[in-house]
Amino acid sequence: MAITKADIGGSFRRHIERSGYRKTSVEDIARELHISKKTVYTHFESKGDMFRYVVEQLAAEDRHRIATELAERPTCLEKIEGLIGIIFRTTREWWRENRGSEFIERFEIGERAFLDAYTGLIGEWVESGVEGDEFRIAGTAEMTVAFIGGIILAGTRLVQEKPELTPEPEVIAAVRKLLA
Secondary structure (H helix, E strand, O other): OOOOHHHHHHHHHHHHHHHOOOOOOHHHHHHHHOOOHHHHHHHOOOHHHHHHHHHHHHHHHHHHHHHHHHOOOOOHHHHHHHHHHHHHHHHHHHHHHHOOOHHHHHHHHHHHHHHHHHHHHHHHHHHHHHHOOOOOOOOOHHHHHHHHHHHHHHHHHHHHHOOOOOOHHHHHHHHHHHHO
């Protein structure tokens, strides 16, 4: 049986969930899959590359779950607002659970992967909203989505620094203005 990138990524994910990033080695992955380290390195450049791959897979899974969860909302704006609520809730939970953990060192990798996944959803909803005359944006959909992503990112960074803050109403108000 040929080992795939997904097989190696799955093994890496199991190991970091069980032992943490620092204690997981390429040797552990190779041993579990009965392959050489060289085979691991044909699929991934480094341990950090494996981590990025796993985080991107988690973000893709989360994107699918959220899209399904919000699919019944009647308008694109309600979907975007629902996503904003989910983002801030999960951001607070993540920081509460991981403050002081080894994963803080790699936070930016996750932040980028999840932001990309979420702005992908927002992009779909903005385009649908423009096509359906729900939104009247000033520029392009791509630029509007980039601005929305930046506003959300700024808000989540505030929560990261001060979890008691609730920037969600201001974020939603700013997003509404962009989409009006």
